[in-house]
Amino acid sequence: MTAVDLSFPSWLDDPALPVRCVQADVLSAGGGYELHRAIADCGVVVHLAGLHGLHLRQGASVADLWRSNVESARRVTAAAVEADVRRMVLASTTAVYGPGSAPGEPAAILDEARAPQPDNPYATAKLAAESVMATAAGAGIEVVSLRLGRFFREDEQSYQIRKLSTGLDLEDAIDAMEAVCVAEQVASGVYCVASDLPLSRADRYALGENCHAILESHLPGFVAAAALRDWQLPAQVGRSVDSSKLQTAVGYRPRRSLARTAERWRAEASRRRQPPQRTTMREEVTP
Incomplete structure (x- = not known):
């Protein structure tokens, strides 16, 4: 496996890991050449890089976000077409659908x-990146855009x-990426992941x-x-992501849904209900 990034953590220096690290800036003047060399022998290219809406709140400009998400996708696509890779995978987002339904109305x-309705610069840039990479399908490359749900961790409850x-x-996001990469064939298009x-x-x-009623029906006792x-x-x-298309296409299964949380809680409750183990002591008589 080859990884291309601006920098790498020190633990990737371990020669036992099957990862070749190529330090390069895809957006630099020579980035396209470096990228082409890096992926020359790759069958599948996964494009993960890009700025998030969180970066805007931390001071990044909209121009930076657009360049990082859209221009990088253009350069990765050009390099992949030139290298004649078999498949390209983009990390996109369910944010392209915009806000959900109003409170009390059926969930979207x-x-x-569903037609995309991006309502912020990040979602708009990701939708544009999807369009840019989709052009490679004309070159006979399978182009898959995974519209990922949000996996930023603030606290365990949320x-x-x-x-x-x-x-x-x-x-689950990693499982989905792996399933798409190793599948023998994947139809080009977008796939929702949650x-x-x-x-x-x-x-x-x-x-x-x-x-609450839906939860009680599917996970009794969870509420x-x-x-x-x-x-x-x-x-x-207001929104519910349906990942069934990806599940059918590559066998992805979300193994860490709320059902897993419910199972963990049931196991904890069962352990608490178990009576303490009785121990017996044998008297030793000294003659």
Whole structure:
């Protein structure tokens, strides 16, 4: 495996790791040449780099964000076409769909059939990057844009509860990327990725009206268990990401949805209910 980045953590210096690190700036004057050399023998190119909306709040400009997300995608695409790679994968975002439904209305289902409605510079730039990379499909390359749910971790509670809507566990994101990379064939297009529960469309719509009822139906006891832990579950959810297309295409399965949290809580409760082990002491008599 070859990794291209501006810098690398020291632990990647381990020669036992099967990773070739190429330090390069894709956006520099000679970046295209360096990138082409790096991926010359690669079958699959995964484009992860880019600025996020968080970077805007930390002082980055919209121009920086656009250049980092869109211009980098153009250069990666050009290098991939020149190197005649088999597949390109872009880390995109479900943010391209814009805001969800109003409180009390059926939740918006975010899937590949839904028209994008980006409402911020980051989402707009990612949608543009998708379009740029899609041009490589004309060169016979499989081009896959993974619209990833949010996996930024603020705290454990929000990280898990977000999985009711657009949340994606980081490890599920890695699983999805790996599944797309190793698949024998993947149809070009966009695919939504989330750590979503296996809900019907009717249940996904109903999340916008009575989230607790849907949870109780699919994860009995979860709402009460959350209350005991002071987890504030939302009464309504405005968006629900459906990852079923990717699941069908490459066998991806979100293994870290709220169902896993429920299983962990049940295991903890079971351990607490178990009676303490009785120990017996044998008297020793000294003659």
